[in-house]
Amino acid sequence: MKLHTKDITFAAMFAALMAIGANITSFIVIGGVPITLTTFFCILAGLLLGSRLGAISMIVYTLVGFAGAPVFANFSGGIMVIAKPTFGFILSYIIVAYVTGKIVEKKPTRNIFIAASLIGMGINYFVGTNWMYVAYKYIVETPFDYSIVWSWMLAPLPKDFILSIFAGLLAYRMKGIVTQPNTTDAVNTKQVS
Numbered sequence: 001m002k003l004h005t006k007d008i009t010f011a012a013m014f015a016a017l018m019a020i021g022a023n024i025t026s027f028i029v030i031g032g033v034p035i036t037l038t039t040f041f042c043i044l045a046g047l048l049l050g051s052r053l054g055a056i057s058m059i060v061y062t063l064v065g066f067a068g069a070p071v072f073a074n075f076s077g078g079i080m081v082i083a084k085p086t087f088g089f090i091l092s093y094i095i096v097a098y099v100t101g102k103i104v105e106k107k108p109t110r111n112i113f114i115a116a117s118l119i120g121m122g123i124n125y126f127v128g129t130n131w132m133y134v135a136y137k138y139i140v141e142t143p144f145d146y147s148i149v150w151s152w153m154l155a156p157l158p159k160d161f162i163l164s165i166f167a168g169l170l171a172y173r174m175k176g177i178v179t180q181p182n183t184t185d186a187v188n189t190k191q192v193s
Helices: 005-023 038-049 051-066 079-085 089-108 111-140 146-152 157-178 183-192
Strands: none
Touching: 005 038, 005 051, 038 051, 038 089, 038 111, 038 157, 051 079, 051 089, 079 089, 089 146, 111 146, 111 157
16 A cells, blocks of 8 residues: 555544544543543544555554553553553554444445444444453453443443544545545646656
8 A cells, every 4th residue: 555645644643633532531530441532533534544544543543652652541651551451442443443444435425434433433342341351350350340341331432422423424524525636646647647
């Protein structure tokens, strides 16, 4: 996959939006889960950038965090985040961006955008919550029951559900703007011909 300047800019922009979304409200923690806007931004990345570039933007976000930049929730960073119970959510962002992008690439209607957003949210919750349960049970060795860990997700669920629908509607309206052909590439192609 050849990346153009516009692609790199969009990928970097969504990596930055993830860092902002991870920390803007992360001081609110329910159970072990910080309340963030990262689900919204990773879904939006997949919907607007497509499966590959959306996933690349989430990989960039993750690698920047692994390098030590404080881009994860509660201004955390570093490779040790892998040992945290909430790492599953970070891992899920790559999958969510890829899957939501792949869904809308096949049939880009408004209803498909909304459905892709909700499927992305479901993937985020499934991967993140199951990782959190395994981490609490076997790494931290706490007696939390599976249902207790899932009950923590009830607090951010209404916010994420509404924002996922909003992401679908917003991306559907913005898709034509973001996917405009690169005018520089079009000029260069004409000059080569």
